Amino acid sequence: MWVSLRVRIVLTALSYFFWVEANDGKGSSLDIKGLIDVEEKLLSQMVDYSSVLQKKISLMRRYIALMRVKQTHAEPDREQYMANPLQSYSLIHHMHFDWTTWRRLMEQSLGREQISEIRALMPQISRIEYGTAMQDLIHEPMAAVPFDPVEALELATFAYDKERPDLAEMWLNVTLSGYQKLSPSKKELYKVLSVVKESEVQKLYKKKSDELIAP
Structure with a gap:
């Protein structure tokens, strides 16, 4: 079933004004x-999490640049x-102490505060009338609303589940x-997030066709 292929993504948001209009009178504008x-x-x-990562990356890049300069000084022999x-x-000291420090730094868990805040916010997403909104949307793609492949695939899956x-x-399509x-x-970005691939959509096409022609 397509249920096993549901897109795994945290933030899927459709146009604010369209959703309010589509769900008018159902309390969904709130x-x-x-x-x-x-x-x-x-x-x-x-943003805060990326800032934490960037600081660490910048530090590592400065160190790499410094070591490259030292290596250049040692050329050609x-x-x-x-x-x-x-x-x-200097080399022996560097190998014994610097790399131990860098290993520990690379092993550190970053962004714990931000991850904790995100985890605390996640339950609030489940209160959105997601199924009701999809029910209203599946009947006709709206040309004025730019659906991305993640949103469209979710609606395709929902339509299939509704037979x-x-x-x-x-x-x-x-x-x-x-x-x-x-x-x-x-x-x-889609590849990193493991959301939707063209090959996956083609497989869904084939699965749908096979089920339609099955006796």
Whole structure:
């Protein structure tokens, strides 16, 4: 079943105004406002987390640059350069102490505070009327709303679960079309997040076709 292929992604958000309009009278505008607030908090934590990572990366890059300069000084004959007792002692000290420190630094868990904040915010996402919103959306792709492949694939899966293979095929078309239009950088992001691949959509097409022709 397609359920086993559900997209694993934390932040999937559709257009604010469209969702409010599509769910008018169902109390979901309040939910959407809450979702927007939660997403802003999540993004804020991600910014802080990336800052923590960047500081560590910057430190490592400065050290790498320093070591490259030292290696350049030892050219063209490193063994002869290290024959100097001062240089050999510097190398021995560096190998014994610096790399131990770097190993410990690389083993450190980063962003614990940010991860804790994100974990605390996650339960608020489940209160959004996700199923109701998808039920309203599956019947016709809205040309004015730019669905990305993740959103379209979720709707295709939802339509299939509701035993509407015709709607599932329609949303698979949106998924595949959207994926093919992605920039290389966004495709790389999708790959990192393990969300949706063109090959996966093609497999879903084949599965749907096989089930339709099965006796």
